[in-house]
Amino acid sequence: DTAVSQTPKYLVTQMGNDKSIKCEQNLGHDTMYWYKQDSKKFLKIMFSYNNKELIINETVPNRFSPKSPDKAHLNLHINSLELGDSAVYFCASSSRDGKDIQYFGAGTRLSVL
Amino acid sequence: EDQVTQSPEALRLQEGESSSLNCSYTVSGLRGLFWYRQDPGKGPEFLFTLYSAGEEKEKERLKATLTKKESFLHITAPKPEDSATYLCAVQALYNQGGKLIFGQGTELSVKP
Numbered sequence: 001d002t003a004v005s006q007t008p009k010y011l012v013t014q015m016g017n018d019k020s021i022k023c024e025q026n027l028g029h030d031t032m033y034w035y036k037q038d039s040k041k042f043l044k045i046m047f048s049y050n051n052k053e054l055i056i057n058e059t060v061p062n063r064f065s066p067k068s069p070d071k072a073h074l075n076l077h078i079n080s081l082e083l084g085d086s087a088v089y090f091c092a093s094s095s096r097d098g099k100d101i102q103y104f105g106a107g108t109r110l111s112v113l
Numbered sequence: 114e115d116q117v118t119q120s121p122e123a124l125r126l127q128e129g130e131s132s133s134l135n136c137s138y139t140v141s142g143l144r145g146l147f148w149y150r151q152d153p154g155k156g157p158e159f160l161f162t163l164y165s166a167g168e169e170k171e172k173e174r175l176k177a178t179l180t181k182k183e184s185f186l187h188i189t190a191p192k193p194e195d196s197a198t199y200l201c202a203v204q205a206l207y208n209q210g211g212k213l214i215f216g217q218g219t220e221l222s223v224k225p
Contacts, residue, residue: 004156031211041198042217043157048210055210090156100145100204100211104156 003027004105006091012111013081021076021108023091031055032074033092033102034066043090049074050096078110086112115140115208119201119216126191126223134186134199134219142206146184147213148177149200157200191223 004025013019025032033056034046048056052068063079074091088109092102118137126132138146145164149157161170163179170177174195176187186199198220202213 033211040217041151041220043200043202043213043215045212045214048212050210056212058212092156094211096211099162101147101159101162102211102213103159104149106154106156 004091004093004103006089006105006108008108009106010109010111012113014113015081015083017081018077018079019081019110020078021089021091021110023074023076023105025072025091025093025103027093027095027103029093029095029103030071031094031096032068032071033094034074034076035090035092035104037088037090037107039087046089047074047076081110081112083112086110115203115205115214117201117203117214117216119199119219121219122217123220124222126188126221128192128223128225129190131187131189131191133188134201134221136184136186136201136216137182138184138201138203138216139182140203140205140214144204144206144208146179147202147204148184148186149202151198151200151218160199188221191221193223193225196221196223 031050047066049068088107091105094102148160151157161177166181198218200218202215
């Protein structure tokens with residue numbers, strides 16, 4: 001069973017379109033994250049949710065809107081896509097057990113043309 | 114500002130040739146330092162967490178160590194299957210939400 005799963009794995013779209021990426025975890029964790037990895041493989045946090053509550057919003061354009069319907073899901077909706085949004089987006093989850101180990105999904109490669 | 118710098122950016126080794134990867138960090142109080150491995154087209158895979166200076170963790174051919182300013186990932190007698198990008202990240206003591214601050218990674222290539 002995949003612990004953190006993201007869909008789709010690849011997303012190719014035109015500038016100006018709106019798209020969503022879905023993330024689900026079956027680890028029973030209460031905290032979920034979105035990270036962006038650029039072409040130089042630099043991973044940077046975008047959002048963090050704990051028990052469906054937004055904890056971190058790391059100066060991300062408001063075209064990006066995360067939504068957490070429940071503790072096991074954290075989706076990312078992106079409006080009016082721009083060329084600079086092309087990257088790999090990773091979802092992760094962790095438990096507030098003192099270890100705070102984050103487990104990552106396989107990533108969604110977004111290409112904006 | 115909390116920051117992580119990894120060196121070298123890329124490392125090529127022959128099978129069996131031991132070496133070390135460096136992770137230098139500045140953070141306003143360290144909660145934990147994390148090492149991840151990332152294979153092409155996959156998400157980061159957790160390897161180790163270190164919490165205090167002097168701590169060491171081992172897993173197969175990998176050994177991670179921590180000082181107050183840096184961490185090393187020692188690779189002993191590497192095999193081709195150890196080829197991957199190794200990522201270091203820190204978590205600050207007072208940050209909210211479990212934010213990890215990553216370095217840019219070291220891309221390791223081990224040739225047979």
